Amino acid sequence: MVSSDIRFLRAVEMGLGAWQWGDRFVWQYGRGYSDDDIRQAFQISVAEGIRFIDTAEVYGSGSSERWAGKFLKETDQPILIATKFFPLPWRLTRNSIPAALKASLERLQLETVDLYQIHFPSPLLSVETMMEGMIECINRGWTRTVGVSNFNQSQMIRAYSTLERNSVSLASNQVHYSLLQRDVEKNGLLARCNELGSRLIAYSPLEMGLLTGKYSPKNPPPGNRGARYANLLNKIEPLLKLMNEIGQEHGGKSNAQVALNWIICKGALPIPGAKNASQALQNAGALGWKLTEEEVAKLDEASDKIVQ
Numbered sequence: 001m002v003s004s005d006i007r008f009l010r011a012v013e014m015g016l017g018a019w020q021w022g023d024r025f026v027w028q029y030g031r032g033y034s035d036d037d038i039r040q041a042f043q044i045s046v047a048e049g050i051r052f053i054d055t056a057e058v059y060g061s062g063s064s065e066r067w068a069g070k071f072l073k074e075t076d077q078p079i080l081i082a083t084k085f086f087p088l089p090w091r092l093t094r095n096s097i098p099a100a101l102k103a104s105l106e107r108l109q110l111e112t113v114d115l116y117q118i119h120f121p122s123p124l125l126s127v128e129t130m131m132e133g134m135i136e137c138i139n140r141g142w143t144r145t146v147g148v149s150n151f152n153q154s155q156m157i158r159a160y161s162t163l164e165r166n167s168v169s170l171a172s173n174q175v176h177y178s179l180l181q182r183d184v185e186k187n188g189l190l191a192r193c194n195e196l197g198s199r200l201i202a203y204s205p206l207e208m209g210l211l212t213g214k215y216s217p218k219n220p221p222p223g224n225r226g227a228r229y230a231n232l233l234n235k236i237e238p239l240l241k242l243m244n245e246i247g248q249e250h251g252g253k254s255n256a257q258v259a260l261n262w263i264i265c266k267g268a269l270p271i272p273g274a275k276n277a278s279q280a281l282q283n284a285g286a287l288g289w290k291l292t293e294e295e296v297a298k299l300d301e302a303s304d305k306i307v308q
């Protein structure tokens with residue numbers, strides 16, 4: 001019988017997303033930020049107490065994991081590493097999961113990761129088959145715990161049940177969650193995670209930069225984010241204004257810090273991406289203080305007026 005202790009994840013308040021490390025397609029790595037910047041983002045985050053890094057085999061086609069491996073060698077702090085299996089269409093058996101993790105471990109220069117996640121559900125591999133592959137990863141000692149990502153409630157429950165039959169806990173479900181994307185509150189996924197004891201890990205918690213307040217209809221984000229968010233950008237001004245006012249009440253917290261603190265207040269674990277030292281430093285400043293219940297309610301109300 002295998003076992004996996006997921007309690008360590010409950011103690012993690014916030015992590016650092018590593019999609020930015022080497023990704024040229026969405027984040028335009030090499031244009032405006034470089035390897036020095038991401039190294040500093042990592043170092044500052046660690047210096048500020050962040051101990052959880054989220055990467056994936058597909059980020060930068062493996063370069064994010066390679067950078068993570070290098071950075072881990074440069075610190076003496078214990079860092080928790082989460083990575084992900086991508087269900088590519090030719091990966092049709094449960095064995096593809098430990099095989100992919102082995103390749104991730106080589107890029108990470110590690111013998112084991114702390115959390116291995118299925119990046120997306122797949123029409124080609126059943127949830128049950130994927131979980132069998134994940135259990136095999138635990139059995140081989142290649143991951144400490146297992147989780148899923150982008151799973152809806154019924155997929156998550158199938159994952160949970162398959163694991164449970166094998167005495168393995170579902171550590172987490174990593175999903176899109178921000179002040180501008182609150183489906184998980186409204187469709188019950190966040191509540192279900194809490195009920196199951198699985199951590200909800202919130203990706204794109206800054207809505208890919210929008211919630212920092214630096215973008216506007218006249219100054220849209222570069223790359224494909226511009227088209228993706230053209231519509232939303234026209235509507236977010238009142239929310240950004242309220243975030244700013246609330247931030248001032250807490251001694252001048254930035255909009256990014258308010259956005260991340262709001263997620264922590266909701267009981268989820270945000271993993272903001274940072275391209276450089278100053279973004280990482282600012283994001284770490286979301287820790288060590290708390291929005292009041294009234295402020296959270298006001299933010300909810302302002303967000304409800306933008307996204308239903």
Ligand SMILES: NC(=O)c1ccc[n+]([C@@H]2O[C@H](COP(=O)([O-])OP(=O)(O)OC[C@H]3O[C@@H](n4cnc5c(N)ncnc54)[C@H](OP(=O)(O)O)[C@@H]3O)[C@@H](O)[C@H]2O)c1
Nearest residue numbers: 017018019203204205206207208209212256272273279282
């Ligand atoms: N499981 C999944 O399917 C999935 C999907 C998406 C993301 N993720 C994970 O979640 C992590 C975070 O999500 P994300 O990267 O999509 O979006 P995010 O964290 O909401 O936004 C990150 C971007 O916002 C800007 N930014 C960050 N901090 C800032 C600050 N303090 N001030 C100003 N700008 C700042 C930077 O971009 P600019 O400077 O270019 O604006 C940065 O690249 C990823 O790194 C990845 O690990 C997982």
